Amino acid sequence: MRVGLFVTCLVDLMRPSVGFAAVKLIEAAGCEVVVPAQTCCGQPAYNSGDRATARDLAKTFLDAFGGFDYVVAPSGSCAGMLAKHAAHLFDDDPNLRARFDALAARTHELV
Numbered sequence: 632m633r634v635g636l637f638v639t640c641l642v643d644l645m646r647p648s649v650g651f652a653a654v655k656l657i658e659a660a661g662c663e664v665v666v667p668a669q670t671c672c673g674q675p676a677y678n679s680g681d682r683a684t685a686r687d688l689a690k691t692f693l694d695a696f697g698g699f700d701y702v703v704a705p706s707g708s709c710a711g712m713l714a715k716h717a718a719h720l721f722d723d724d725p726n727l728r729a730r731f732d733a734l735a736a737r738t739h740e741l742v
Contacts, residue, residue, distance in 0.1 A: 635667055638704075639672070653705045
């Protein structure tokens with residue numbers, strides 16, 4: 632299994648050790664871990680009502696992480712944004728909505 636690790640900005644900026652520990656944990660479970668170019672999940676923009684920016688960020692995320700068997704994030708709020716909310720940003724585009732729904736189903740919080 633190929634797992635795309637979404638490090639998140641919080642881990643990247645405040646606790647990089649969490650990212651390294653996540654890689655070790657996922658590899659110990661027998662998965663190949665890939666850390667693609669990181670982006671934002673769009674949650675800050677989404678929560679502040681800036682749906683256009685949130686949609687752009689979610690599309691960038693989809694392009695970066697869409698090819699993995701699973702996506703894992705060591706952040707409940709980022710994983711929740713991706714798994715529960717971001718797909719609705721594409722309600723006007725059935726193709727992108729379907730792609731994001733599929734990605735959301737493969738997205739999990741680390742714990």
